[in-house]
Amino acid sequence: MSEPRAFSATVSAIVQDGTLVVTIDNPPVNATSADVRSGLQQALAHAEQNADVTAVVLTSAGRTFIGGADIKEFGKPAVEPTLPAVIEMIEALSKPVVAALNGAALGGGLEVALACHHRIASPTAQVGLPEVKLGIVPGAGGTQRLPRLIGIPAALDLIASGRLVKAGEALALGVIDAVAEGDLVDAAIAAASGLVGRPLRRTGPLTVAAADPAEIEKTAAKILAKARGQKAPAEAVRLVTSASRPLQDGLADERSTFLALRDSDEAKALRHVFFAEREASKVDGLDGVKPRPVTTIGICGLGLMGSGIAVAALGAGYSVIGLDQTEDAADKGRERILGLLQRNLATGRLDQAGFDAQASRLSVTASDADLEPCDLVIEAVFDDLAVKTNLFRRLDAVIRPDAILATNTSYLNPDEIAAATAHPERVLGLHFFSPAHVMRLLEVVRCAATAPDVLATGLAVAKALRKLAVVTGVTEGFIGNRIFSAYRREAEFLLEDGALPHEIDAALEDYGFPMGLFAVYDMAGLEIAWARRKRQAATRDPSERYVEIADRLCEAGRLGQKSGRGWYAYPDGKRTVDPQVTAIIEACRAEKGIAPRSFSVAEIEQRLLKAMADEGSALLAEGIAARPGDIDLVMINGYGFPAHKGGPMFAKG
Ligand code: 3HC
Secondary structure (H helix, E strand, O other), rough: OOEEEEOOOOOOEEEOOOOEEEEEOOOOOOOOOOOHHHHHHHHHHHHHHHOOOOOEEEEEOEEEEEOOOHHOOOOOOOOOOOOOHHHHHHOOOOOEEEEOOOOOOOOHHHHHHOOOOEEEEEOOOOOEEHHHHHHOOOOOHHHHHHOOOOOHHHHHHHHHHHOOOEHHHHHOOOOEEEEEOHHHHHHHHHHHHHHHHOOOOOOOOOOOOOOOHHHHHHHHHHHHHOOOHHHHHHHHHHHHHHHOOOHHHHHHHHHOOOOOHHHHHHHHHHHHHHHHHHHHHOOOOOOOOOOOOOOEEEEEEHHHHHHHHHHHHHHHHEEEEEEEOOHEEEEEEEHHHHHHHHHHHHHOOOHHHHHHHHHHOOEHHHHHHHOOOOEEEEEOOOOOHHHHHHHHHHHHHHOOOOOOOOOEEOOOHHHHHHHHHOOHHHHEEEEEEEOOOOOOEEEOOOOOOOOOOHHHHHHHHHHHHHOOOEEOOOOOOOHHHHHHHHHHHHHHHHHOOOOOHHHHHHHHHOOOOOOOOHOOOOHOHHHHHHHHHHHHHHHOOOOOOOOOOOHHHOOOOOOOOOEEEEEEEOOOHEEEEOOOHHHHHHHHHHHHHHOOOOOOHHHHHHEEEHHHHHHHHHHOOOOOOOOOHHHHHHHHHHHOOHHHOOOOOHHOO
């Protein structure tokens, strides 16, 4: 084995049995930054020119092969060599080049691997072209080389969804050629030596396999239907489906499309979301703070929310003890949880062994004392202060002194709930979104007395549950529901001022929300919000503008889809504008002497966006939210705000 030789600050190599083993070491994710590209270029030139080198292995240090192009370089002046130039050099090299995928090969990372003459991966490696999630398309050959390897339908699925596949599936699809059983680099060197002197399988010159046009059309239609106005998926479909044309034409088209999209508002917004997600985990005051160990989670209240939390916890490997008021309610809770697990079994998200393991970690009880082994107890009972404080007082007496108590309240003040315990420092809020086993967002509420290691534990559990955690301070409704209230209020002002529900909904859907606000209300049911409004009526400031339209609808028995009508009518289940609703709205306007005016789509969008952003600014000023990006993440992941618009704070500019 030769002495290591550096080709740049991030690329070095050794020669082993005539093979130049090139290692990229560019933490944190070995992105193909300028220094990596330059180092690879020089290593490849060295391999080509040096007679002692008979083959090349490309691999990386750390857990990732290559995480993709360096997103932080986007928007900066281009630095030679470009990634496509390096990739062309790899494919054209006269000596075999083997990619040894030691971890994730994503985006530009997979594009590097696709140009190699053989790909071997460690069993834990993953591959994917997630560019569409950043509002772009692969820009270094991915849309042209992947279809040459695995055909158009499979390439379309991977590129347009951006999903990552594990080594086993990548092998079955033909993205990689082998999975290494033993040492990856040794296996790659052996594979490279075996290719010396043999014709090389270069991906670029391969012919794209013929595919059934009907199948392609069906897959493409599905992708476009999901795109909701985003450009990248449509461009990905166009590039992949035309991959049969000459390679150079396809590559040129792909590159210019990539460059145009990279500078688009959509891509800027999605990059903002990408970095905001990474920032969100950095929380003030937690540096060096160790979370407490958690293996058993207690869940109080096994209704829809509690059951969803239980399923998420079981899926993350925790033992769960569910508590409900009576044996009967606890048994019903167990059935509900097992029913959700069974659904995962039926859809293939869980195999029988996984189901059995999860079910065996679940127990239910009606006795508080049975929660004694819990490291963390999450309550998901009725959102009423007396109910919750009473429960916390009881729990405080039965759980271990080092165990943590979390409330899932949406609107109550968790400081008041904490005050009911002898140890408020071990209380925090974990505000899940329904259904809790599906929704990615989790607001982690830092209460006035929450100890740093309790907060750190909340964040660690959130990560284990694979949730996107956003820390919020205490305020009514926390970050999400407070902004949602402001947005809802503004929508009701718009109603009173002259817009109709379907016009507001159409504007929101046009903006990229999956469903308009009033349609969502109808789906969720109007009665809970109505009950809250009635509770608040006595303390409401009479000088504040209050819109009575929703109350009138509820009084008329229009409680949403469940009652067959709400903001809309649902003849045959189809959402339809209802003249009776229009009449109620007109009557309310008339009572207040409001002369209605018409609103353009743009005006509706601007008013609603401004209401959200203004409330977001207030949350920042009050120190409830730490960063504008945190607010954006909450609205995107909990309230349907389109990610490709970056969230209300980003969108306001
Ligand atoms: N460029 C620059 N920085 C990146 C990056 C990238 N491609 N990918 C990740 N990072 C940074 C993150 O911002 C984070 O920085 P921080 O520590 O300062 O916050 C750090 O790397 C670690 O990232 P994660 O916290 O996400 O680490 P994980 O270990 O959880 O995940 C990963 C690693 C799976 C590689 C994940 O980071 C990821 O999915 N990255 C993005 C992958 C991607 O989208 N690649 C395509 C890029 S575009 C492209 O390649 C265009 C090409 O076609 C020309």
